[in-house]
Amino acid sequence: MDIFPISLKLQQQPCLIVGGGHIAYRKALLLQKAGAIIHVIAPEIETALLEIVQQSAGQYVQARFSVDLPLRQYRLVIAATDEADTNQQVFIACEAENVLVNSVDDPPHCRFMVPAIVDRSPLVISVATNGTSPVLSRQIRTQLEAVIPHGMGKLAEFSGKWRAAVKAKISNPDKRRIFWEDLYASPLKEHVFNDNLVQADRLIEQTLNEWQQPKGEVYLVGAGPGDPELLTLKALRLMQQADVVIYDRLVSAPIMELCRRDAEKVYVGKARSNHAVPQEGINALLVKYASEGKRVCRLKGGDPFIFGRGGEEIEELFAAGIPFQVVPGITAASGCSAYAGIPLTHRDYAQSVRFLTGHLKEGSPELPWSELVYENQTLVLYMGLIGLETICKKLIEHGQRSDMPVALVSKGTTPEQKVVVGTLQNIAAQVSEHQIQAPTLTIIGEVVRLREQLQWQERAEA
Known part of the structure; x- marks a missing residue:
């Protein structure tokens, strides 16, 4: 985790913005919503920004930034000019005074990031990418806006009203968490969302009075x-x-x-x-x-x-x-075969599929070999890497074709997935050659031939 997310209480706290243009105005809007006292220093200032400064009881100083400015009086500083040198000076001066500083669109000169925000006050959700992709942050915020009901803020406020009473009744924090989780799964949310607060109060009071030790x-x-x-x-x-x-x-x-x-x-x-x-x-x-x-x-x-x-x-x-x-x-059979581009069944190649475990018992796998030798059947072996050579020999001894296709799918569905294709005759030798490691799934059957044309995962990653 490259950044540590925190939430700052800035009500009536002095904050400084260096810069008087539109970028500074956008940052001032956020600070205004947080209740900060906003100060601005810049040679010129937009009218809208000046109005925000005055509404917050802050001050505007018409001047360029100076490293001699007493910065410790501010909770945080935002460098919002279009001059890289000035923004860098602000960062260096703030670092010297241990003051939180953000340089807009300049991650190397930021001690904190301003995230994309979903505001359901008092519920506030922030999304940040450590300055690497602000557009992506905003897109994720848009998705969250669509799925988080606006009433969640009212639910958070309602919960805060009852928090002390619940804490007094249920002192154990783990059990208290379970109480709230169960309560949020009840009709409480709908009552609060619809402003039926009398019913909501009645429900939480009754639930609290009837609360018992949760069962495991x-x-x-x-x-x-x-x-x-x-x-x-x-x-x-x-x-x-x-x-x-x-x-x-x-x-x-x-x-x-x-x-x-x-x-x-x-x-x-x-x-x-x-x-x-x-x-x-x-x-x-x-x-x-x-x-x-x-x-x-x-x-x-x-x-x-x-x-x-x-x-x-x-x-x-x-x-x-x-x-x-x-x-x-x-299960690994369906997941790994799909990501390897191998259908387990196919009208032309396999009308049945059989799951087996390849674990060895006293040096030899105990499998119904005669039932496994069937042309139009797919065999899927879990945990069969160690006994693979023995399994292949047994199948051939019981009548299976030595050129029957076999695929090994190692660490399937993960970024480290590796697929090796061979036959019953030669697949065991390829384990060490290709450094195949567990967990590995083994697929035996004619459906393996389809991988060449159906390996969608490799094409998607290319």
């Missing part, structure tokens, strides 16, 4: 194969409200960034011969945290019910009487 719950959430944009809306909502996130090795860093920032995060990843926490320990953790009244997000790569051991976990939760929800995710 577990969310088994499929995080998909890696691309955060493949998350479902429900997955994102539950990730944002969970008190604890228990996640595995296949959950990508960008997806973890979308979890609630102050949630406790517990890593329980499994790699071959290296289990950070055994499955029994994971089950116990889910029960432990939920029994403490916490909302627990068990975040799994792919889908919880496709080689994700989600069934084992909910059996444990059911036995312990813990409520739970299951949120399906895009």
Whole structure:
């Protein structure tokens, strides 16, 4: 994070703008809305800007900027001239006095940025790009304007009126947060939006009087194969409200960034011969945290019910009487094959698809080999990289063509995705040659031949 976002209270605080033109006028409008006392120094000043200065009880000094100006009297300074040298002088002088300074459209000479703002006072949302793309910030602001109801400001003000009473009743901050989240999911918002404040007061008072210790719950959430944009809306909502996130090795860093920032995060990843926490320990953790009244997000790569051991976990939760929800995710088979340009089924090549796990048991995978040797069928192997050579040999021994196409999709749907195509005869040798690493999905079948013409992801990135 290159910049640290803060919100400044500038009511009745002196702020200085260096410059008297239209750029200075635009910045003065924002400071005026924040209630600042606006001072301007410039050789000339626009009439509209002068009016703002006078309305704020500020002063206009008709002069050029001087480094001898006493800057510590100002909460912040904005350099808004069209002279780069002057703006640089303002920055250097403010830095020497430890005064916050912004030089308009000149990021290297800024100690703070003025973001694009969505104003639903007292709710204020800001969007900033560290000065790299103000136009992009404004476009994002426009999108937010369209989806955030204007009544949100009234809801924030209403909530502030009740904040002290809620805090007195519910002293624990985590439990208090749950109270507000549940309340905002009730009809309260519509009452406030429609100015039915008597009903809103009655609802919050009743809810507060009837409030009880919240019960813990577990969310088994499929995080998909890696691309955060493949998350479902429900997955994102539950990730944002969970008190604890228990996640595995296949959950990508960008997806973890979308979890609630102050949630406790517990890593329980499994790699071959290296289990950070055994499955029994994971089950116990889910029960432990939920029994403490916490909302627990068990975040799994792919889908919880496709080689994700989600069934084992909910059996444990059911036995312990813990409520739970299951949120399906895009499994690696569909996500990785799509991003590799390989359809798992096709009228001309495959009328069925079979998901298998390639985990070895005592040195050999236990698979129904005779059922797998079928011309118009696609095989998808999860976790089959280590045993790939053995799997290919077994399929050939049981009658599969040695030239049957095979694709390896490593780190699918992520920027590090790598796809290698071969045949049952030669694909194992290409693992070391192309430095293929886990997690890798193996696709076996005639549909692999379609990749050459359907690799849309590579073309989109070219």
